Each structure stands twice: as structure tokens, then as C-alpha cells.
Amino acid sequence: MQVMGMRMLNRFSDRHAGFDDPVSLLLACHERVRHYLSLLQKLTTHHASHGSDEQAQDAARAVLRxxxxAAPLHHQDEDDHLFALLKTRADATLSAEINALAAEHPHLHAQWAxxxxxxxxxxxxxxAILNEAEVDGFVALYTQHAAREENAVYPYAQxxxxxxxxxxxxRQMAARRGVSAGTP
Structure with a gap:
């Protein structure tokens, strides 16, 4: 499938990250987040010129999916598992960073809504009118959020x-998705 000049792959399949390595799986999810944020920005540009044509419809549906x-499941994985576990052993600095990142999840969900x-x-x-400033704000917040998680929190999981x-x-992340923990 082609959308906005990008070949759409099954972004939920990653041979290098599975539920047996949940932190790598969370990192792979961030790569998918970046992919769909990029697609959203391309959609904004395309939609301004072409309206809700077939390519715009395909891109919008992919971003929506x-x-x-996936994004709400990812946030739940972080909040319920990674962040919760790390907070039991975190120093004050790490604990504050985890709290700040967890507090951003509802803001991301609200902007998404x-x-x-x-x-x-x-x-x-x-x-429809796709507001470029809203898209740019969502992309910026999500990009910064993911980078902070990757740099300030994820390394502590190891x-x-x-x-x-x-x-x-x-196992819990896999169960939330209704798959076996051995399934990527």
C-alpha cells in the first residue's frame, strides 16, 4: 500500500523486538510513533492541497489505527509496568522524571482526541480542516516525550x-494484546 509516497509496512511487526524483551519492544513502539507522526505531518501538507482524496483517506485511517x-496500549505498558516497577527503586530524580512523563500521557491523549x-x-x-498548528504541537510533544523516556527512564530498566x-x-504486555509472550 502506498500512502503519501510512503510504502506502508506492517509497523506492528518487528523481528528484533518481542515480548521476551519488553524494553526493546517499547523502544520499537517509539519508532512506530515517529513513523505515524511523520505520516500525520505529510497528511497535513497533502490535505491542504488535495483535500480528503483517496491518499489522504488512507493516511488518516492508518494514523487513526x-x-x-497501539499508542494507548503502549502508555498503559509504561504506566502499569515499567514506570510502576522502576518507581519502587528510583531515586528522587528518576522518580520525578517518571511522574512527569506519566502525567504527560493524559495530555497526549487529549491532544489526540x-x-x-x-x-x-x-x-x-x-x-475537513486539518489544523497545522495542532498537528505540529502534537508531533512536537510526542517526539519530545518519547525522547525523554528513552534517555531518562528506559536505560534504568536494565x-x-x-x-x-x-x-x-x-508476559503482561502480551496478555493485554491477547497474544502469547513468545509472539512478537
Whole structure:
């Protein structure tokens, strides 16, 4: 499938990250986030010139699928597992960073909810106005959020969590998605 000049791959399949390595899986999810944020920005440009044509509809539906399904699961994985476990061993600095990042999740969801309405209309071929400033704000916040998680929190998972805790985290993440922990 081609969307906005980008070949759409199954972004939910990553041979290098599986539930047996949940931190790598969370990092792979950030790569997918960046992919769909890029697609959203391309959609904004394309939509301004071409309206809700077939390419815009395909792109809108792809972005909707990702941010409606995978992104909330990812945030729940972080909040319920990674952040919760790390906070039991975190120093004050790490704990404050985790709290700040967890507090951003509802803001990301709220910004998404605003964009979602417009993307639903575009995905259905309806006339809509995709606000570039809203898109840019969402992209910037999400990009900065993911980078902070990767640099300020994720590295501690290898040093503060046991192998058994990471394995259990992977099993719980898989169960949330209704798949076996051995399935990427």
C-alpha cells in the first residue's frame, strides 16, 4: 500500500523486538510513533492541497489505527509496568522524571482526541480542516516525550529490574494484546 509516497509496512511487526524483551519492544513502539507522526505531518501538507482524496483517506485511517489502538496500549505498558516497577527503586530524580512523563500521557491523549475528530472526517472522505498548528504541537510533544523516556527512564530498566521482572512485564504486555509472550 502506498500512502503519501510512503510504502506502508506492517509497523506492528518487528523481528528484533518481542515480548521476551519488553524494553526493546517499547523502544520499537517509539519508532512506530515517529513513523505515524511523520505520516500525520505529510497528511497535513497533502490535505491542504488535495483535500480528503483517496491518499489522504488512507493516511488518516492508518494514523487513526495506530493512535487509537497501539499508542494507548503502549502508555498503559509504561504506566502499569515499567514506570510502576522502576518507581519502587528510583531515586528522587528518576522518580520525578517518571511522574512527569506519566502525567504527560493524559495530555497526549487529549491532544489526540482533538485531532482524531478531523482525521475521522478525512478518513471518511469528508471535507475537513486539518489544523497545522495542532498537528505540529502534537508531533512536537510526542517526539519530545518519547525522547525523554528513552534517555531518562528506559536505560534504568536494565539496571534496576531483574530478568524475572522484565519477563513478567513482557508476559503482561502480551496478555493485554491477547497474544502469547513468545509472539512478537
Amino acid at each position: 495506530y493512535f487509537d489502538v 482533538q485531532l482524531r475528530v478531523t482525521l475521522m472526517a478525512i478518513g471518511q472522505g469528508e471535507s 539496571t534496576l529490574l531483574s530478568d524475572a521482572e522484565r519477563e513478567d512485564m513482557g
